[in-house]
Amino acid sequence: MMNDGTREMNLEEFRQLLDAHGADMGRWPAKVRAPAQALLLESEEARALLAEARALDDLLRASAVPEPAEDLLARIEAVADASSAREAPRHADELRGAKEQPGHEPVVMHPAAVRGRHARPAPWWMAVPIAASLLLGVWLGLSGALAPVEEVLLADAGDELELILELAAEPDGEEL
């Protein structure tokens, strides 16, 4: 225990705080700053760790995002200039979905999809070719005339599967 009532900090705790919060001690939780300062006064190793963390901060700062393409802002602003072409108001369902999933929502619906929402029911005879296709599919499946479904799916999904395996191999295992 230190004179001011705070607990002493060891080198490992100091290292963990540097990793979690960076070298700028202004970003550290207030309650650990005094013990960290005390450790820095007495430990050369702690000072070396802090210097290393600062060097990493410097490196990250020095590799900041490069300048944008010269016309990027103009391109973005041109979108607003064409405001007369903007649709409004939009469908309430789309807006609700967008609020729940920022960044994942399709912003501009495909015209076919929009038409589909408001289309009248199709006449009964349009179901005939669909039913025929279904029957053919069932017959092909039962007769074994086609390759096993798993093989076809895996062959088509080769890239996807590789990506999934790569992601699964990541130590984080977290999803955004």
Add this chain to the structure above:
Amino acid sequence: MAHLTDNTPDEELMAAVRNGDGAAFSVLARRHLQRVRAIGWRLLGSAEAADDLAQEVFLRIWQKPEAFDAARGEFSHWLARVAANLATDRLRRKRPEPLDDETSAERLQDPAPDPEQATMKAQQARRVQAAIAQLPERQRLAITLAHDLGHSNGEIARILETSVEAVESLLARGRRKLKELLREDVRSDGKSVARERNRGGRA
């Protein structure tokens, strides 16, 4: 909106954008362009990809401003989440672009008077970018939000919709890995090798 200034809060600007105010949209785009590009730069690996991401993000904002709900948090946090989601989607569709991208390298060139120094700085920046590219997505994103965008760990937790403890863990693992990958640039005495090289080059 009658008086738009650089000090107009984001949320007011977004309210105007909802009403189709192109000037408000321009202020927002100018204010946040580099923040969005920073996420694209770190996650997607090239200046062009960062530009494309920024264009897509702002296009979506213009087309669907109602997606932002001020009652649920700050605009800048929501924007970072939108950019991160879109960048992650792009990343999963396509692997990162090569880091030896010439145009990116050109744009990294510092307009410093000493060309040798500028080249060294650009090379160092590319080494850092290559190291960051080796981090898992979530660590990369957390490092970007902390170092490039200056968010606190609490803010990063809100942006990533996770706990502060999870953010601390992501940052800790990310920083440890970066120190390992950049050990030539970050030495235990805390001096950047490039900084020393630069000093030597001027002598």
